[in-house]
Amino acid sequence: MLLIIRTAILYAVTMVSMRVMGKRQIGQLQPFELVVILIISEMATMGVQSNGTPLLNSLLPIITITVLQIAIALINLKSESFRLLVCGKPSFVIRNGEILEEQMRRLRLNTNDLLEQLRAKGYFNVAEVEFALMETNGQLSVMPRADKRPVQPADLALQIQHETPALTLIIDGKVQEKHLQNLGHDQHWLQKKLAAYSISSPADVFFMSIDNLGHIFCQLKSRGNGSPAPIREGAQTAPAGSGHGCTPAQANHS
Template identity: 30%
Template sequence: MPDWLQIVLRSLFFLVVLFLITKWLGKKQISQLSFFEYVTGITIGNVGAELATKVEGNIVHGVLSILVFALAPFLAGLISMKSKIFRDLVEGKATVFIKDGKIMEDNLKKEKYTTDELLWLLRSKDVFDLSTVEFALLEANGDFSVLLKKENQPLTPKDLNMTMPSVKEAQMVIMDGKILDEPLATIGLNRYWLKTELEKLGILLENVFLGQANSNGELTVDLYDDKLKVPSPQEKPLLLATLKKCQADLELFALSTDSPESKEMYSKNSKKLQKAIDDVAFILRN
């Protein structure tokens, strides 16, 4: 067998072997690597590449070597789940860079980070003012986490004592001009609703590249023709406008009537409707 053909076959073989081993080790092997997993991952790749191009190498010995290196992080993961001491040794521990708004210079030196690199890490988290940071640390896997001071954190509905409804994830309901029934059913919608929404937008199904629907019954579409503009949904603004008109009408009725009972009834319901509008206005505007 010619050498070039052997290399092709060996490469395909080890590609399959490495793929299966990576699948077996799990997604962590391609995302958040510890030092130990990083070293074994590189070694496995090097062994596979060496055996794929070295014609005289023994394939069986190569596969055995790869299995040993693959088994090591697997066993280390099992032990890590049982022992925190071993987990800290193998995976490492997070290092605090900023605590109570103060930079921990010794920890920076320990991890061999300069001040410029710390500022770069902060900017990567959209933090440009050091004085706004309460706490920051370098995770064991190399990620950087930042906690802003309370007064610099963005407002949330909870801060404003607002109750928000639970939101389900949006679902892709149209792909390449075809309706996906399972995602539609997941958010409690159907084909009739989808076709009705497309008619409101004046769009044909076959012209839609992607379509996404959320739990509020709003459809967002992307067309094959990028020159065409899709009108934005108007249901929420129309509903808010209708509620405001009803509330204004109740106030007008209260001013127009001469009956004390009717005036009280209109005023009372006008206030109730205004409270309801205040509760849902944030939702209807977004």
């Protein structure tokens, strides 16, 4: 019983600590951030495994490390030289299409590692790469040659409308009021929309979103017999090969 309670406390404290330290901790780890994660997990494990040591022996180090981590992050924000000291700086491994062998040796990066990282970025041919930069978190950033990069609308002189992310309207039956207000709509508008799909209540909806062109994606909750086909209003095409998706008229008919 004690073990369960101690584990729960340490889990909660570690989660809060990770949350306080910010999204970067979970995403792209710098070396000092990786150290923090390792130490905190070790401290939490010690507290769980050994009943004979007080919980404070784990909690205080976790709090200390969290404070230190945030302090270092704040100093990093203000001081470029400190950032250089703590994080280092990114290094080119391919520049102007040329593999920098000396730089790779300095980074202790072998050719196989480089090829592997390039493939992970979608580049199976080194000849297609103009620049490759080894970031401070160990990730490789790649810029392809101009004639090998994906075509963009600007290349074809296309006039493209400004786009914004789709806004969620309903998640798991719960209406996202703020998003509804941002769109300039209200519950009445939403009810009308749902009624057009023969849906009586937002509580029946698993997910509903609207994009900047007014195209709606709506999926009802499954009732134990597989996920129902989503409703797509306004979109000209359904996903290729999905076999799913229907218009509101089809949804009404079903």
